[in-house]
Amino acid sequence: MSYFTEDTSASVVNGRIGPEASPRLRRVMTSLVEHLHAFVRDVELTEEEWETAINFLTETGQICSGSRQEFILLSDTLGVSMLVDAINHRNPNGATETTVFGPFHVENAPEREMGTNISLDGKGEICLYSGHVLDLDGNPIENAIVDVWSDNQDGFYDVQQPDIQPPFNNRGRFRTGPDGAYAFRGIKPVSYPIPDDGPVGKMLTALGRHPWRPAHMHFLVSAPGCRRLITHLFVAGDTYLASDAVFGVKRSLIVDYRKVASVSEAWRADYDFFLCRETQ
Amino acid sequence: MSYFTEDTSASVVNGRIGPEASPRLRRVMTSLVEHLHAFVRDVELTEEEWETAINFLTETGQICSGSRQEFILLSDTLGVSMLVDAINHRNPNGATETTVFGPFHVENAPEREMGTNISLDGKGEICLYSGHVLDLDGNPIENAIVDVWSDNQDGFYDVQQPDIQPPFNNRGRFRTGPDGAYAFRGIKPVSYPIPDDGPVGKMLTALGRHPWRPAHMHFLVSAPGCRRLITHLFVAGDTYLASDAVFGVKRSLIVDYRKVASVSEAWRADYDFFLCRETQ
Numbered sequence: 001m002s003y004f005t006e007d008t009s010a011s012v013v014n015g016r017i018g019p020e021a022s023p024r025l026r027r028v029m030t031s032l033v034e035h036l037h038a039f040v041r042d043v044e045l046t047e048e049e050w051e052t053a054i055n056f057l058t059e060t061g062q063i064c065s066g067s068r069q070e071f072i073l074l075s076d077t078l079g080v081s082m083l084v085d086a087i088n089h090r091n092p093n094g095a096t097e098t099t100v101f102g103p104f105h106v107e108n109a110p111e112r113e114m115g116t117n118i119s120l121d122g123k124g125e126i127c128l129y130s131g132h133v134l135d136l137d138g139n140p141i142e143n144a145i146v147d148v149w150s151d152n153q154d155g156f157y158d159v160q161q162p163d164i165q166p167p168f169n170n171r172g173r174f175r176t177g178p179d180g181a182y183a184f185r186g187i188k189p190v191s192y193p194i195p196d197d198g199p200v201g202k203m204l205t206a207l208g209r210h211p212w213r214p215a216h217m218h219f220l221v222s223a224p225g226c227r228r229l230i231t232h233l234f235v236a237g238d239t240y241l242a243s244d245a246v247f248g249v250k251r252s253l254i255v256d257y258r259k260v261a262s263v264s265e266a267w268r269a270d271y272d273f274f275l276c277r278e279t280q
Numbered sequence: 281m282s283y284f285t286e287d288t289s290a291s292v293v294n295g296r297i298g299p300e301a302s303p304r305l306r307r308v309m310t311s312l313v314e315h316l317h318a319f320v321r322d323v324e325l326t327e328e329e330w331e332t333a334i335n336f337l338t339e340t341g342q343i344c345s346g347s348r349q350e351f352i353l354l355s356d357t358l359g360v361s362m363l364v365d366a367i368n369h370r371n372p373n374g375a376t377e378t379t380v381f382g383p384f385h386v387e388n389a390p391e392r393e394m395g396t397n398i399s400l401d402g403k404g405e406i407c408l409y410s411g412h413v414l415d416l417d418g419n420p421i422e423n424a425i426v427d428v429w430s431d432n433q434d435g436f437y438d439v440q441q442p443d444i445q446p447p448f449n450n451r452g453r454f455r456t457g458p459d460g461a462y463a464f465r466g467i468k469p470v471s472y473p474i475p476d477d478g479p480v481g482k483m484l485t486a487l488g489r490h491p492w493r494p495a496h497m498h499f500l501v502s503a504p505g506c507r508r509l510i511t512h513l514f515v516a517g518d519t520y521l522a523s524d525a526v527f528g529v530k531r532s533l534i535v536d537y538r539k540v541a542s543v544s545e546a547w548r549a550d551y552d553f554f555l556c557r558e559t560q
Contacts, residue, residue, distance in 0.1 A: 003531055004359065006367060010359070013358060016487070019488060025487065031319055036315070036360060037363055039312055043311045045308070045367065047365075061351075064338045079293035080316060084330045088326060088327050206300075207296070207298065208301045
């Protein structure tokens, strides 16, 4: 038998895993312990720093509530969420790129007629969003659900301000016809800071990082027989495109919002979504 | 500028650290992000596993209270606490080995006369602990404080049972004279499980690990001009010596408890502590 030493630490810990552990749990925890110990060894973590880490993790857990998830924020701001997204969505070339889901999606937002304006609070500049849902061969996809959501002109999602914003403000679902086309009106979204009054905000400040996300419209596009697509469209020219606090920006997701002078909108944004068939 | 990709993830995240960050924070966080991303990439963490991890960390934070620190328990059971201890106490050969501090120390326990029995609840088998506090050349250290604490016969520390056990049960501090000798009576301690009704207990069960610690007496030995020594003495023959849930056992800390037939004790345990001078 071998006792714990600085050199054997990870193998001693992993050697304790019993036959009751599932093969996958064994694999994940073995790797976690190896990398965690390698980190501690690499920086020669002091006892004071260890205590700071314990307190940080404790505060991060204790600030979580039904309407706040600080550990997701931590995962987002350390790039872990985007890395998990990348690993789990290695789609073929030509498929629309994915990005983080974020915490503000609401299941079963109302299904609306194409062209409907989803901005219910009358704030912000209206934009006509339009395009097609297509497969990788460019064929239109019928009965795709285009589920969209954004912040309002003040930088808050409806669920963050249930007493101020109308329910389902800046949310809606649209179902494509045989031509795969979609169209709706929503606001030209605005950039906003992630909640920064907790431990993650303090961490960002200490790291000399800001908490802002560049303006974006969320899309969840799903269709029978296709892989679900979770992504954003970002507004070209936004100040924070190169420094999104959660690393969500990809070049292919940046869209030119064109200024127009229409009765029903001030801007237009066109984008086609390319979905993978489940078999691809 | 470079957007986030699966291959560049850690360098993109670390590239955001600003000049405001202290050099040490930059060093620690850069290494943390590199190792964390390497782990996620290594196991190709699924979105479901990521969600399980978020929930686990959240529960771990939420169960923490004034009298419970589940993140320390997590650090202990993953071997991180012992690794931090090892890195921070690379003492010269001949110095008494260190082990984890544990959460049950109390500052300023009463200073008692040499030989006093610290077991105040009348439970358990009494043991005479004796030996010397010495420097690495074998010279006795005067005015060393030998601060000791253990569980009681039921496997609980006094602070875990404030309504049941007398205050300072199985605790005391002893000051050495010119010969460096110490002696006190306490119980022959018993093995006990770490709190296992929370997320860490569930993790241990899933890993096929038990929550038990082998029986031990805690020692914090300090003296002017010397490095503080935090360690345990373990009872030879204990069932859990080879599988301490927190990896605290070292061969040199295992002590033979000798059965005796004295009026005032049933056992004897002898141990000399060797402290490093601060300049060593």
